[in-house]
Amino acid sequence: MTSTSLINPSDTIERQNEKLLQITDALMRRIENQTSQSGVAFAQFERAALLEKQVRQRTSELERTLDLLQDSNARLASASAEAQDARRDLADAIETVKEGFALFDPNDRLVMFNSRFCRDFRDVAPKLTAGMSFNEYIDRIASSRYLALPDADTPAGWRVRRLERHQDRNVMFNVELTQDRWLQVSEQRTGKGGTVVLQTDVTDLIRIERQERARLESAQARLIQATLDHxxxxxxxxxxxxxxxxxxxxxxxxxxxxxxxxxxxxxxxxxxxxxxxxxxxxxxxxxxxxxxxxxxxxxxxxxxxxxxxxxxxxxxxxxxxxxxxxxxxxxxxVTAEREAAQRLFEINEMLEQRVMERTLELEDALGAAERANASKNRFVAAASHDLLQPLSAAELFISSLAGRLENDADRQVAAKAGSAIKSAVSLIDALLDISKLDSDRQRFDIRPVALSEIFLPLRDEMEVLATDKGLGFSIVDSALTVESDPAYLRRVIQNLAANAIRYTETGRVLIGVRRQGNSARIEVWDSGPGIAEEDQDRIFEEFQRLDSKASRNDGLGLGLAIVERACARLGHPLGLWSEPGRGSCFQVSVPLAGRAQPRVISAQAPRKIDLGRTGLIVLLVENEPELRRAMQLLMESWGADVIDAGDGEAAIDLIADLELMPDAMILDQQLGPGLSGTDLLVELTRRFGPRPALILTADRSEEVRRTCESLGVERMLKPLDRTRLGQFLTEAARAVP
Structure with a gap:
């Protein structure tokens, strides 16, 4: 069954509308003529009315579409006209550019170019056409008879290098043409991947540059020649x-x-x-x-x-x-230089010969000086030992005698004699200390030492001196531990304190410690006369005393010399502040160390020794008869029973004969040939067991000190400290059962 349309789709809109109106009129007349028909006719009428509505709607849509189409056609025509105008304007603009211009699209196709592009390549310009590829364009340039190539170059080689450079985004190079002409060619990529090629005639620039270079080369040649000639x-x-x-x-x-x-x-x-x-x-x-x-x-x-x-x-x-x-x-x-070098060589040989001779002389002098210094040190040490023995005996005799004198005048004479002997002993000690400090062989026992170990004994000693002069004296306790040689550090502080007391007439002397970073600064203050700035260096020299009225008993000016040498050898900076009329402050900076356990030192030593009826038996071994007799008298005056011997063998035989072991032993270290004091102590301890012992010596060497420390026995330096000797005997008496 075939479907037949009443309207031909190929008709125009107007024709279709006309047909629809005719159909509608026909249908209306038919309906009017057939009013007697049944509902079928009415249904057909309804369909016709609906069809008319659809036709009108369709017609309206078609009319709108036609309007849009006509508007679009109008705009397209306008845009096309504008594009044509823009293209003509672009072509006119490109044509006005003085350089040769060409544009290739992203596919390397020639889009447009101006009349100056490839104008110098007369055999190439006529063959340029739109749509030509870039490779074809390069082929034509490479084969152009107007391209000047070096003798060693070929068109094929130039073409390969040119295409390689085309792969870069931005390219600029010069191309030589025949008849001494030059083009500068540059390539730039566009945003869409195309290529813009510009050709600029730089012949004039090249020629000017060539002329300028020739001028400069000529001037440079003249300058170089002038330089060479000068x-x-x-x-x-x-x-x-x-x-x-x-x-x-x-x-x-x-x-x-x-x-x-x-x-x-x-x-x-x-x-x-x-x-x-x-x-x-x-x-x-x-x-x-x-x-x-x-x-x-x-x-x-x-x-x-x-x-x-x-x-x-x-x-x-x-x-x-x-x-x-x-x-x-x-x-x-280089004649002058070589002659000078030869003269210097000869002079150097002569000087070396003189230096060698002088060195030998100095070595001889140095050896003599070292031998003299060693001899001096040995002499001082021996003389000090030999002098200290009778002085110690004299001091002990005077101490024993002073206790038996009843006349005040006699006691004063004895006291002055004792003071004179103490001054002599102090002088000998000072000379011995200076001799040791001047010797390079002196070794120090650097170890941690609590300042309280040094301050407590000094307080007792210095308070007596200060009280005798009517001065106030105090030491501010310190819990700091320093790294130093305890014996020499004590001697330094002792000398500074004694010096302050000696030259202070009124007021007080104070010893204190300030912590400064990793060091402790020990300060000795006094209210003395002060020291002028021009004299502050002189006071550290030997035998220098600023107080011309001071007596020999006030010292010989060696204390500060010992302090200065000891601080220098120990590496402890020594400082001084002083102002005339306001006093002085000596300062010694000592490095801090870890805490050391302070040794318990008795703060008070008995002034009057009385052993009573303890029955203390003391063995005294001393090879100097006078000193042995003086010590025996002194200890017996205190109530002790003394058995004495002149050497170690005699002491051992005496104890064996008496069949009596002493309660305490006082042994001299230097007993002559045979056993020393420490050797005798070891032998007696081995035979009879340990007893309280004391080693007497004038030898201040480290070897003796270490030996006594290893044996656990106290070392007492000569001249003897009467107070310390009495304290030792008192402690030994307490241990007697």
Whole structure:
């Protein structure tokens, strides 16, 4: 069954509307003529009415579509016109560009170009067409007869290099044309991947640059020649073939070559042959070696040597390669330098001989000085020991005698005699200390030491001196531990305190400690007369006392000299603040150490010794009869029973004969040949067991101190400390059962 349409779709809208109206009218007339028909006719009417509504709707849509189509056609026509105008404007703009312009699309197809593009390539310009590929364009340029290539280059090689450069995003280079013309070609990529090629005529710029370069080269050549002529050295420049390019007059003078023989273009070999036979090569380089270096294979490293011209002149020759393959030779007259060097060598030999002679003399003098110093130290040590023995005996005798005198005048005389002996002992101790500090062999026992171990004994000792002068004296306790030699540190503080008390008439003396970072600064303050600034260095010299009225009993000015030497050897900075009329402050800075357990030291020593009826038996071994007798009298006056001997063997025999072991032992270290005091202590302890013991010695060496420490026995230095001796006996008496 076929479907027949009442309206031909190929008709126009107007024709279709006309047909629809005719159909509608026909249907209306038919309905009017057939009113008697049944509902079928009415249904057909309804369908016709619906069809008419659809026709109207369709007609309205078609009319709107037609309007849109007409508007679009109008805009398209306008855009096409504008594009044509823009293209004409772009072509006109490109045409006005003074450079040659061409545009290639992303596929490297020529889109457009102006009339100046490839204008200098007359055989290429007529063949340029839109749509031409970039490779075809390069092929035509490479084969153009207007392209000037170097002799060693070919069109094929130029084409390959040009296409390689085309791969870069931005390219700029110069192209040489025939008849001495130049083009600058630049390529730029567009945003869509196309290529813009510009060709600029730079012939004038190239020619101007060439002229300027020639002018500069000419000026530079004149400048170089002027510079060479003013040099004190002779200079010759050769090209890569060894031909002379430039030189100065000085080289002919130095080498004794006539000026007419040095010509432009002369070969190096010929120039070397012209050198006089009186030119002697010195060292390892000769004429053959110089020629070998000047060859092309030998210019890698510079060459340097000397030649002798005539009898006196010495020339230094230096050759070096140049970047262009040539080389340069310079000649310098070093006659004066070599003569000066020879004179210096001769003078140096003479001075070395004198220095050697002087060194031998100084070594002899130094050896003599060292021997003299060692002899002095031995003499001081021996003399100190020999002097201290009778002085100790005298002091003990006077102490014993003072207790038995009833007349005040006699006691005063005895006291003055004791004071004089103490002054002599102090002087000997000071001389011995200075001798030790001046000796390089002196060794220090550097270890942690609590300041309280030094301050407590000093308080007792210094308080007596200060009280005798009516001065106040105090020490501010400190819990700090320092790193030093305890014996020498105590001697330093003791000397500073004694010096302060000695020169202070009224007021007080104070010892305190300030912590400063990693060190402790020990300060000794006094309210004395003060020291003028110009005298503050002089007071540390030996036998210097600012108070001219002071007596010999007030010291000989050695205390501060010992302090200065001890601090220097220990590495403890020593400082001084003083102002005349306001007092002084001596300062000693000592490095801090870890905490050390302070040793318990009795703060008070008994002034009056009375052993009572303890029955204390003391063994006294001393090889000096006078000192032994004085100590025996002193200890017996205190209530002790003393058995004495002159050496170790006698002491052992005496104890064996008496069959009696003493309660305490006082042994001298220097007992002469045989057993020493410490050896005797070891032997007695082995035979009879341990007993309280005391080693007497005038030897202040570290060896003796360490030996006593290892045995756990106290060392008492001579002259004897009467108070400490009494304290030792009191403690021994308490231990007697």
């Amino acid at each position: 040099l004190n050295q002779g200079v010759a420049i050769f090209d890569e073939d060894g031909l002379l390019l430039g030189w100065n007059r000085r080289i002919g003078t130095l080498l004794a070559v006539p000026a007419h023989l040095i010509q432009l273009g002369i070969a190096f070999e010929a120039l070397v042959d012209q050198l006089g036979r009186d030119l002697d090569f010195l060292g390892d380089v000769d004429r053959a070696a110089f020629r070998a270096w000047a060859s092309r294979q030998g210019r890698g490293e510079p060459i340097s040597f000397e030649v002798r011209h005539g009898r006196r002149d010495v020339l230094h020759v230096f050759g070096s390669g140049l970047p262009d393959g040539g080389f340069l030779v310079s000649v310098t007259d």
